[in-house]
Amino acid sequence: MRPLIAPSVLASDFANLQSEVEMLNTSQADWLHIDIMDGRFVPNISFGFPVMQAIKKHAQKPMDVHLMIVEPELYIEQFRAAGADVISVHIEACNHLHRTIQQIKATGAKAGVAVNPHTSVSLLDDIIADLDLVCLMSVNPGFGGQKFIENTYRKTEALKNLILQRNSQALIEIDGGVNQQNARALLDSGADVLVAGSFVFSAQDPIATIANLKNVLK
Numbered sequence: 376m377r378p379l380i381a382p383s384v385l386a387s388d389f390a391n392l393q394s395e396v397e398m399l400n401t402s403q404a405d406w407l408h409i410d411i412m413d414g415r416f417v418p419n420i421s422f423g424f425p426v427m428q429a430i431k432k433h434a435q436k437p438m439d440v441h442l443m444i445v446e447p448e449l450y451i452e453q454f455r456a457a458g459a460d461v462i463s464v465h466i467e468a469c470n471h472l473h474r475t476i477q478q479i480k481a482t483g484a485k486a487g488v489a490v491n492p493h494t495s496v497s498l499l500d501d502i503i504a505d506l507d508l509v510c511l512m513s514v515n516p517g518f519g520g521q522k523f524i525e526n527t528y529r530k531t532e533a534l535k536n537l538i539l540q541r542n543s544q545a546l547i548e549i550d551g552g553v554n555q556q557n558a559r560a561l562l563d564s565g566a567d568v569l570v571a572g573s574f575v576f577s578a579q580d581p582i583a584t585i586a587n588l589k590n591v592l593k
C-alpha cells in the first residue's frame with residue numbers, strides 16, 4: 376500500500392544492529408533500505424557483505440539495496456546472495472546500464488536505478504520500461520542527515536510523467552532528507568517509496584515515527 380516506507384539502516388545504531396532490525400520488524404516499515412558506499416563513487420564508506428548478511432539474518436522485510444559504488448556490475452550476484460531483494464545501481468556509475476539491469480533481473484532481484492540530484496530524469500527515457508524502481512536522490516549521496524533538495528518535487532513530477540508515458544511499472548523512491556514535513560508533498564508529486572534515515576532513528580519513538588510517515592495520506 377502506497378506509500379512504502381523504507382528506513383535507512385545507515386542511521387541506526389550499528390553497535391545494536393540486531394535490536395534495530397528487530398524494531399523495524401515490529402514497525403510499519405515495508406522495506407529495509409541498505410546503503411552501500413565504496414569511498415570512490417561517494418566520499419564515504421559504509422559497510423559491505425558481512426554486515427548485510429548479519430542484517431538479513433534478523434530482517435523479516437525485503438532488503439532494498441542502494442549501491443553507491445563504481446563498477447556495480449562486478450558485485451550484483453554477491454549482493455543478491457547476501458540477501459538483497461531490490462538492487463539499485465547509479466546511472467552515473469554504469470557504462471552499460473541496460474546490461475546491468477538485465478544482470479540484476481537475472482538474479483531474481485527487482486532492478487532499480489538511482490539518480491543524483493544533478494542528473495536529469497529524461498536520461499531514463501529508454502530504460503524506464505525495464506525498471507522496477509527509480510531512486511531519486513534528494514541529497515547528494517554519501518551521507519545521512521543532509522538537507523532535502525527542493526528541486527526534487529519538480530523532478531518527481533517529471534519522472535511520474537515519463538513513467539506514465541512509457542507505460543512503466545517503476546516505483547518512484549525518494550532518498551535523502553525525508554521527514555514528516557515534506558512526505559505529503561512528495562507523495563502528491565508522485566512518489567511511492569519514502570526512504571528515511573536520521574528522521575526515523577534519531578526520533579524518540581522510531582516506531583511511531585514510521586507509523587506517522589506510513590499514514591501521512593490519511
Ligand SMILES: O=C(CO)[C@@H](O)[C@H](O)COP(=O)(O)O
Nearest residue numbers: 516517519520551552572573
Ligand atoms: O543514500 C543515502 C545517503 O547517501 C540515504 O539513504 C541516506 O542515508 C538517507 O538518510 P537521511 O537523509 O534520511 O538521514
